Amino acid sequence: MTTTPPRPAQSPESRMPPPALKAEWSKTVQALLIGTARGGGDPADLLADCAALGVAAFGAALPQEIAAEPLPPAPPETAGLPRPAARAVLEAIMSLDDEVLLTEWCALAKANTVVADHRMLPSLLALGTARPGLRAAVVEVLGTRGRWLAGTRQGWSWASGTAPLVDEVPLAEILDLPSAQRVRALRRKRRSDPEAVNAFIAAEFEASRRSADRQVLVSALETDLGPADEALLEAALDDRAAAVHDEALRLLRKLPASALAARAADRLGRGLQRVEDGFEVKAGELWSAQPDADEQRDLMRDGSEKGVAGRIRAAAASVAPSYWTARLETDDRGAAKVLRKGPWAGALLRGVADQLAAATDPRPWAVAAAETLTGMEQLEMLAALPASVAEQAVVAVSVNWHYDLLDHACAQLPAPWSPETTRALLHRYAALPDPRWRSGRPPAVLLARGNADLLGANWEGLTRRWPENSLELEVLRLRIRLRESFAPPADDPA
């Protein structure tokens, strides 16, 4: 080894005052950046300088005086913190990454007026940021500390309640957004400032030349739909574009006591007559001829409402089930019994299926409609129902279903199910043969969404019917633990 050894770390340079050292180090770095071939000098000396000054610069780093204000402290927490058992369950849920269970935990915590442990807050906020669907549940358990913490990051502002992330787009620029975002942004704004947005929609609908824009404007009315929107929707029925017309018609059919409903009721009165066996088309009347312009206006232009059956279905889809109970002077069960008979039963029940949400008791209608609808149509019908009646409707119509259809319908039902629904669906599942690919494994949706207390009480039967010790059972165990962790402490035995 003949080369010159580098200067030791404790070289005179390293004892220089920091500004001089900094300048020297900066000069050396610049020289190395250019290289000795162009900048001149000996490369070995330059490297030796780097060796000595690099260590010195690292070791001479000093803290800087900071002028910024300290982060204001979090306000005191008003809600209680969960018990250790509930805390442990939340940790297990987070590691399992199960959204339904997390929502259940949040609901139970809210009911017990406790908030998540401080240690869980960053994970919950990160989860809510990544999955907007969970935000409503997560916000409830953040507490004062969580909302304060959310204020420290721009990305978490959805939880702090200070600056909504997406509402920054001015109303005038909303139509410049990509198509899916336009509808969402308009609906959000309509919820917060209905008058301004209604005026904007009305003005833009008149002025807009692109049908896609007009369709977006009509579609935005679905949020907080009310009688005040009827005039615009009626005007949209005269639109040249089929998509705009169909969207307006879809929304109009959701409005009870609309002019459309009155027109449809009139057509049903004129076109159908009650016979011994259900309803029959009146000869020489409305539906024995081609539709006139007025009727054409109230039919979907997507091709689904053509022919006599299509026109009957359109009229039935435009009136609430109460029309039938009033006309037949009976209850829902009696009316459904009549409508399921006759040559036009399919068309009528398909129409009624679209209006099921407005029925006093949708179950008989759902059972009757299920006879004529395809599996996918049944799922769509059930999806449109409010959660409380959807459960009963699924139980009522699923008697002869196969496993996949039942599984899909159950997946549509929001958690948690009532004990009655859980019991009924448990029996349905148990009676059906398992698909080969999940033989011996319990239905995931049943164990994740069914009533945990009831499922826990049926543990033995469950494990006998589905003997595989699978992840689904693990989820159920966790759900039972979750219930227990929030249950009031048992009284000490005397």
Next chain:
Amino acid sequence: MRWQGLGKALPVLWGLYTGSGSVPYRVCVDLAAGSAKCTCPSRKFPCKHAVSLQELDIPDALPPDWVEEWTTRRAARELDSSPEAVARRLRAREKTADRRAAAMSSGIDGLRDWLLDVASAGVASLPGRPASWWQAFVARMIDAQVPGVAAAVSEIQEIVARSGPRWTSDVADRLGGLHLLCFVQPRSRLGVTVPEETVRATPGVSDRWVALLRLETDDGRVRTVRQWCWGRQTGRWVVAIRHSAVGAPVPLLPHGQESSALVHPYPGSDRVALGELSGSCTPDPVPAPASWRSSLASLEPMLMADPWQRLFPLGCAAVRLCGTSLVDTSGFGLPVRDDGGLDMALALTGGAPFDAWGLWDGHALRLGAVALDGGLEVVA
């Protein structure tokens, strides 16, 4: 079934495997010695038969003659302590050591030339270098049996690729470090490994170690977890390292706990091997320096002992977040990484002053643990 005559008398397993040869292969594995013998013509060791034998469910049995013979021969070979055998082994060891020294010396020469080339051409040329240029030199260093140098060069490549406002000074610092390495040549920095057993045979340091800081890295092949542990009685920091090729490595000491343990330091580094772990408990309060200035000043002996080290444990009492810095009571602060550790610290402390411990890389602090009202909490 191609396996016959399977049996085990732990730690030895054996079996006959009907392969493509006319006679079944005799396969024998000694689990305790990690050794295997098979009569197949494979040049791989251990061969596939020896590997698959370990996967079988084998009944207990009396070893047949050929197994007895093999184990006896192995035992006899291990016990061969004749002066000739000892001298032969010594000569072999010396030869291996000489070969390695020659390879390392040529590697260091290569490193010296490479550094001079880089300093001559200027580091401004580095971003334009293709990956193959870096890989060729890294491979040369690995062939020269100096993996520590190879890792340091890969780190320089990473800094160059990452770019950023300070990459030139960082690269200059690392190149200077390598230049220094060419002269000092500490074996730990060159990557000469020391068997754990050898380290354990050296005198250990017994203390109550608080595993405060942790850093997990993944180089694509091996995952590594490093723990910085503070000794309550000795007041020194040691680093415990665990590697894993499959799954996450388990930290050497229970993280966030105070463990009474005997540890053995590796020569020339802060790294330790675990000797004996007596027990762990929730840590008592850990005293933190009153200001960042005194905390940084306390790094001097560590930096003097290992001038290549660029990641140090650092702590300070009663700090608050001001902008992007953690500021001590005197109003001076160090930049802090805006990561999950900081989020957790804020969630736990609610903006109140807290004692902070983190890893300092010269630019920013990676927050790892905080203490509020005496209670220690690991945040990363």
